[in-house]
Amino acid sequence: xxxxxxxxxxxxxxxxxxxxxxxxxxxxxxxxxxxxxxxxxxxxxxxxxxxxxxxxxxxxxxxxxxxxxxxxxxxxxxxxxxxxxxxxxxxxxxxxxxxxxxxxxxxxxxxxxxxxxxxxxxxxxxxxxxxxxxxxxxxxxxxxxxxxxxxxxxxxxxxxxxxxxxxxxxxxxxxxxxxxxxxxxxxxxxxxxxxxxxxxxxxxxxxxxxxxxxxxxxxxxxxxxxxxxxxxxxxxxxxxxxxxxxxxxxxxxxxxxxxxxxxxxxxxxxxxxxxxxxxxxxxxxxxxxxxxxxxxxxxxxxxxxxxxxxxxxxxxxx
Ligand SMILES: [Zn+2]
Numbered sequence: 374x375x376x377x378x379x380x381x382x383x384x385x386x387x388x389x390x391x392x393x394x395x396x397x398x399x400x401x402x403x404x405x406x407x408x409x410x411x412x413x414x415x416x417x418x419x420x421x422x423x424x425x426x427x428x429x430x431x432x433x434x435x436x437x438x439x440x441x442x443x444x445x446x447x448x449x450x451x452x453x454x455x456x457x458x459x460x461x462x463x464x465x466x467x468x469x470x471x472x473x474x475x476x477x478x479x480x481x482x483x484x485x486x487x488x489x490x491x492x493x494x495x496x497x498x499x500x501x502x503x504x505x506x507x508x509x510x511x512x513x514x515x516x517x518x519x520x521x522x523x524x525x526x527x528x529x530x531x532x533x534x535x536x537x538x539x540x541x542x543x544x545x546x547x548x549x550x551x552x553x554x555x556x557x558x559x560x561x562x563x564x565x566x567x568x569x570x571x572x573x574x575x576x577x578x579x580x581x582x583x584x585x586x587x588x589x590x591x592x593x594x595x596x597x598x599x600x601x602x603x604x605x606x607x608x609x610x611x612x613x614x615x616x617x618x619x620x621x622x623x624x625x626x627x628x629x630x631x632x633x634x635x636x637x638x639x640x641x642x643x644x645x646x647x648x649x650x651x652x653x654x655x656x657x658x659x660x661x662x663x664x665x666x667x668x669x670x671x672x673x674x675x676x677x678x679x680x681x682x683x684x685x686x687x688x689x690x691x
Contacts, residue, residue: 412495412573415511417535426514426535426613428571429471431502432543433494435482438522444547448520449473451546451560455518455567462597462606466615476505482523494521494540495529510538516574516614518567525552528566530573534612537574541566557589565592572597575609651687654679 430452432445452473460467478485478501487493502517503509510517516537521527523542530539544551546563557566566589573586580586580603585595597605609615653660657679682689 412529412531414531414533414537414576417511417513417533425469426516427469427471428516428518428574428614429506429508430473430518431506431520432473432475433478433485433498433519433521433524434475435478435480435485435521435523437481440522440543440547444522444543445473445475447547448543451564452518452520452567454564455571458564458568458592459571459609463610463615464606465618466610467618469614469616474506476502482521485521486524486527494519494524494527495538498540499538510574511536514613518571518574520546520567526555526557528570530570532574532576534576537576537614539567539570539574541570561592562590565589565595568592568595572605572609575612575614577605577608580605649687654688 430448432440432448434440456468456470478497480497483489484491485494485497498517498519499509499511502519503512506517508515510519513535516532517539519538519540520543521540523544524540525542525544528541531537532539541563542552545555545558545566546560549558549560552558556562565585568585569589577586577597580598582588583595584598584603584605585592586597586605588595597609599606648660679688681687
């Protein structure tokens with residue numbers, strides 16, 4: 374179920390600014406173009422989405438790269454570990470994942486890495502992905518995990534709760550000789566990095582041990598936290614990119630009991646009273662109606678206030 378928390382820019386950012394770099398060195402030092410820090414997700418409006426999201430993994434091939442079928446298959450196989458890892462963390466829910474796609478880029482790898490000083494994969498990728506796949510990672514309901522040939526140590530991700538974009542290079546998995554000497558250049562670190570960057574795409578900020586959001590390494594012994602200060606499991610479970618596990622492979626759970634015959638079905642299903650989607654502010658708490666359910670969110674908990682945004686969204690955390 375989409376929630377308005379996804380619309381709150383700032384909550385979702387993975388910040389490793391210069392001022393906080395001390396806490397990020399362990400994560401990010403040594404990467405040639407590591408851009409985990411400060412990547413921004415556009416604000417999303419959950420009302421434009423269906424509430425159903427899908428994560429699309431993409432092998433992205435710049436004009437001067439040719440990974441071939443074997444490396445693409447290796448990515449697909451390693452991604453199975455990524456999905457399985459989340460499956461364990463999410464209890465009776467799992468990530469909703471599309472089949473691996475291969476997208477050919479319009480520029481060379483150095484451009485996408487940012488070596489030429491211009492726009493890099495973070496800026497160029499969304500439009501190229503829309504042209505190839507029909508949807509951008511920033512369209513509601515879409516999250517793309519992009520594995521780029523030639524992107525080497527480029528890694529980063531961000532999400533807004535209804536959309537997201539996660540990026541990492543391919544070489545540490547498929548061609549360690551091409552990134553030899555870098556501490557992150559192993560297939561095991563590749564898996565940890567994919568899990569970590571996907572976590573950013575799923576709105577998770579950096580965290581503390583033993584979370585994968587604290588460190589990319591040793592992925593199989595790391596977890597998502599389920600603590601009041603780090604509600605990582607609950608955060609991801611609430612996103613439209615997860616669905617409940619079912620025994621029969623996706624059919625809906627049992628239908629609700631019909632109402633008793635002497636009790637006519639209500640013609641007014643809304644449980645929100647006078648509250649509509651534009652909602653209201655109870656001090657710093659945003660209260661609104663969505664899918665006929667009264668919802669609330671404490672903007673103050675993320676350092677924001679509640680107020681009128683515009684006629685489209687109504688009240689929101691500002
Ligand atoms: Zn990170």
